[in-house]
Amino acid sequence: MASAGKKVKFDNPVVQWINDRLPIYSILHDQYGNFPTPRNFNYFWSFGAIAMAMLGIMIVTGVFLAMSYTPHTTLAFESIEHMMRDVNYGWLMRYTHMNGASFFFIAVYIHISRGLFYGSYRQPRELVWIFGVVIMLLMMVTAFMGYTLPWSQMSGWGVTVITSLFSAVPLIGDGLVTWLWGGFAVDNPTLNRFYALHFLLPFVICAVVFVHVWALHVSGSNNPTGVEPKSEKDVIPFNPYYTTKDSFGTVVFMIIFMAVVFFAPLVLADPAHFRQFDPMQTPPHIVPEWYFLPFYAILRAFTIDLNIPFTHIILLPAKLQGVIAMFSSILLLLFLPWLDTSPVRSAVYRPVYKWCLLLLLLAVCALTYAGSKPPEGMPLWFGIVGTFYYFLHFLVIVPVLGKYEKTLTPPASISESVEAGHE
Amino acid sequence: MDSTRRAGGTRRDFLYLTAGAMGAVGVSSALWVLPNSMNPAADTLALASTEVDISKIQVGQAITAVWRGAPLFIRHRTPEEIAKERAVDWQSLRDPQKDEDSAVKAEWLIVKGVCTHLGCIPLGTKAGQPRGEYGGWICPCHGSQYDLSGRIRSGPAPKNLLVPPYTFVTDTLIRVG
Ligand code: HEM
Ligand code: FES
Numbered sequence: 001m002a003s004a005g006k007k008v009k010f011d012n013p014v015v016q017w018i019n020d021r022l023p024i025y026s027i028l029h030d031q032y033g034n035f036p037t038p039r040n041f042n043y044f045w046s047f048g049a050i051a052m053a054m055l056g057i058m059i060v061t062g063v064f065l066a067m068s069y070t071p072h073t074t075l076a077f078e079s080i081e082h083m084m085r086d087v088n089y090g091w092l093m094r095y096t097h098m099n100g101a102s103f104f105f106i107a108v109y110i111h112i113s114r115g116l117f118y119g120s121y122r123q124p125r126e127l128v129w130i131f132g133v134v135i136m137l138l139m140m141v142t143a144f145m146g147y148t149l150p151w152s153q154m155s156g157w158g159v160t161v162i163t164s165l166f167s168a169v170p171l172i173g174d175g176l177v178t179w180l181w182g183g184f185a186v187d188n189p190t191l192n193r194f195y196a197l198h199f200l201l202p203f204v205i206c207a208v209v210f211v212h213v214w215a216l217h218v219s220g221s222n223n224p225t226g227v228e229p230k231s232e233k234d235v236i237p238f239n240p241y242y243t244t245k246d247s248f249g250t251v252v253f254m255i256i257f258m259a260v261v262f263f264a265p266l267v268l269a270d271p272a273h274f275r276q277f278d279p280m281q282t283p284p285h286i287v288p289e290w291y292f293l294p295f296y297a298i299l300r301a302f303t304i305d306l307n308i309p310f311t312h313i314i315l316l317p318a319k320l321q322g323v324i325a326m327f328s329s330i331l332l333l334l335f336l337p338w339l340d341t342s343p344v345r346s347a348v349y350r351p352v353y354k355w356c357l358l359l360l361l362l363a364v365c366a367l368t369y370a371g372s373k374p375p376e377g378m379p380l381w382f383g384i385v386g387t388f389y390y391f392l393h394f395l396v397i398v399p400v401l402g403k404y405e406k407t408l409t410p411p412a413s414i415s416e417s418v419e420a421g422h423e
Numbered sequence: 424m425d426s427t428r429r430a431g432g433t434r435r436d437f438l439y440l441t442a443g444a445m446g447a448v449g450v451s452s453a454l455w456v457l458p459n460s461m462n463p464a465a466d467t468l469a470l471a472s473t474e475v476d477i478s479k480i481q482v483g484q485a486i487t488a489v490w491r492g493a494p495l496f497i498r499h500r501t502p503e504e505i506a507k508e509r510a511v512d513w514q515s516l517r518d519p520q521k522d523e524d525s526a527v528k529a530e531w532l533i534v535k536g537v538c539t540h541l542g543c544i545p546l547g548t549k550a551g552q553p554r555g556e557y558g559g560w561i562c563p564c565h566g567s568q569y570d571l572s573g574r575i576r577s578g579p580a581p582k583n584l585l586v587p588p589y590t591f592v593t594d595t596l597i598r599v600g
Contacts, residue, residue, distance in 0.1 A: 182461055183492060184492055
């Protein structure tokens with residue numbers, strides 16, 4: 001990230017002394033102080049900073065929770081109850097961490113939607129986007145493993161159902177599940193390894209966030225017009241303009257987050273998460289956390305085995321179809337930069353595509369609803385239709401519409417658009 | 424450079440190759456050892472067999488025992504139930520299996536109580552629980568239904584309930600695993 005060229009001089013001699021030996025201040029100055037940034041950001045551009053703040057909060061609260069947590073099947077549930085009742089402010093750290101996961105996903109999902117709408121994934125920001133998808137995957141694994149730690153009914157059965165997905169893999173499936181569990185059922189070895197990984201992965205996420213931002217600072221930020229900055233008139237220095245704007249956005253987000261932590265810490269939680277895991281009894285209805293629901297619905301939208309025609313020989317069992325579809329629904333995002341063929345980057349200037357994105361949002365809402373209900377009747381149909389549109393959108397609409405849509409003409413430059421009174 | 428050059432390569436090439444080869448051996452052994460350490464440990468494997476006393480299970484009743492940390496269903500089937508299962512056209516089922524093969528002693532059906540879909544515990548063992556259309560078990564998670572031979576009959580599960588390896592030590596004592 002260091003820029004070789006011209007050296008910044010610092011007034012403070014200590015800063016100067018350090019900087020001569022480790023150019024950390026010049027890097028900060030170049031990357032966050034003076035960094036030229038499009039002048040027309042709206043608040044959707046604050047969600048990267050918000051997500052970073054959430055990552056920090058998760059790590060800090062997590063480390064302190066770890067000081068009172070015991071990763072053993074006989075003690076885990078109790079150690080969390082102890083944390084809630086006896087540890088000083090244990091309840092606050094736990095509720096912050098627990099709801100923090102949800103708010104982290106809220107921030108990241110908004111951040112991703114921003115990228116989708118304004119075409120931020122497109123050339124030259126493909127790698128920024130790809131690292132972003134990697135971060136999302138790592139977050140999902142981390143949150144999934146964290147959720148097992150309280151060793152509740154929902155923890156244990158959630159893990160059972162999700163790890164059992166891998167039994168769908170042909171030939172090696174059962175061995176793979178035994179390997180993941182470290183035994184023949186979800187048990188102490190499973191809890192232990194999940195704890196080790198839950199502790200580790202957030203730091204891996206930090207590393208990927210670093211590369212994500214590094215790549216972003218090579219290409220520079222996108223902006224609502226999707227038009228690259230062309231002159232000095234199009235950009236402003238990151239500091240003070242966006243340090244202020246991002247701080248303000250972050251504070252507002254944190255107020256909402258803390259309001260939930262203090263006044264409604266359990267709105268997003270399931271009652272079965274507060275009973276200890278009983279491996280001999282499945283709760284009547286297993287639901288993942290809300291941020292997994294769309295993917296869970298895709299998993300369950302497939303109910304018909306694919307046979308070799310006119311025989312009973314099953315080519316692709318329904319279960320394997322669901323597993324493949326669920327993983328593809330995320331992995332497909334990696335290819336988005338090459339699927340989008342439109343000459344125009346931002347959906348602001350794509351009158352038809354705008355509506356398709358709205359439909360995508362509706363499809364994801366339908367999937368979220370479907371994922372929260374048993375897969376039968378109406379919810380199953382919501383799941384099937386939602387899954388259909390999700391894949392149709394990315395695999396057909398994005399490449400085909402890009403070629404045929406009659407787009408509006410984007411402004412010649414960012415400053416022209418600002419002066420014309422747009423964002 | 425020139426002074427060390429020999430036909431077939433230099434000393435430096437030799438050092439690169441040996442170091443590279445050692446590195447490859449080291450990395451590949453780590454790649455074998457580390458993931459393998461996550462497989463079931465010796466004590467977990469040692470728990471792999473259990474003995475169950477079945478003398479108290481009345482005809483028509485079933486119990487849940489524990490085998491390898493998971494439930495094991497043991498059902499004492501009635502003559503009608505046996506007759507019904509043996510009459511099924513098993514070849515047309517999703518996971519074709521003859522009742523004679525899963526229940527060696529016709530009155531005892533012993534299966535692992537874990538749904539082959541995504542691992543939930545099917546209902547139907549305890550008196551009063553729903554048993555589904557086929558009279559065996561129904562899974563609360565996604566509705567897979569099993570018959571009284573443990574065969575998958577409807578719903579998303581791909582396979583029959585697992586019949587574990589077991590032997591009758593005496594007429595009323597079985598060893599599973
Ligand atoms: C990417 C960041 C992280 C995410 C998304 C995340 C997510 C979660 C979730 C969803 C839970 C379950 C909360 C509950 O139901 O009570 C949890 C629990 C836990 N996490 Fe994290 N976590 C993160 C980072 C960390 C870090 C860095 C540590 C430790 C260094 C940590 C330590 C713990 C501990 C000890 C628990 C069990 C206590 C509890 O359940 O409240 N977490 N985490
Ligand atoms: S786990 Fe039994 S039907 Fe899904």
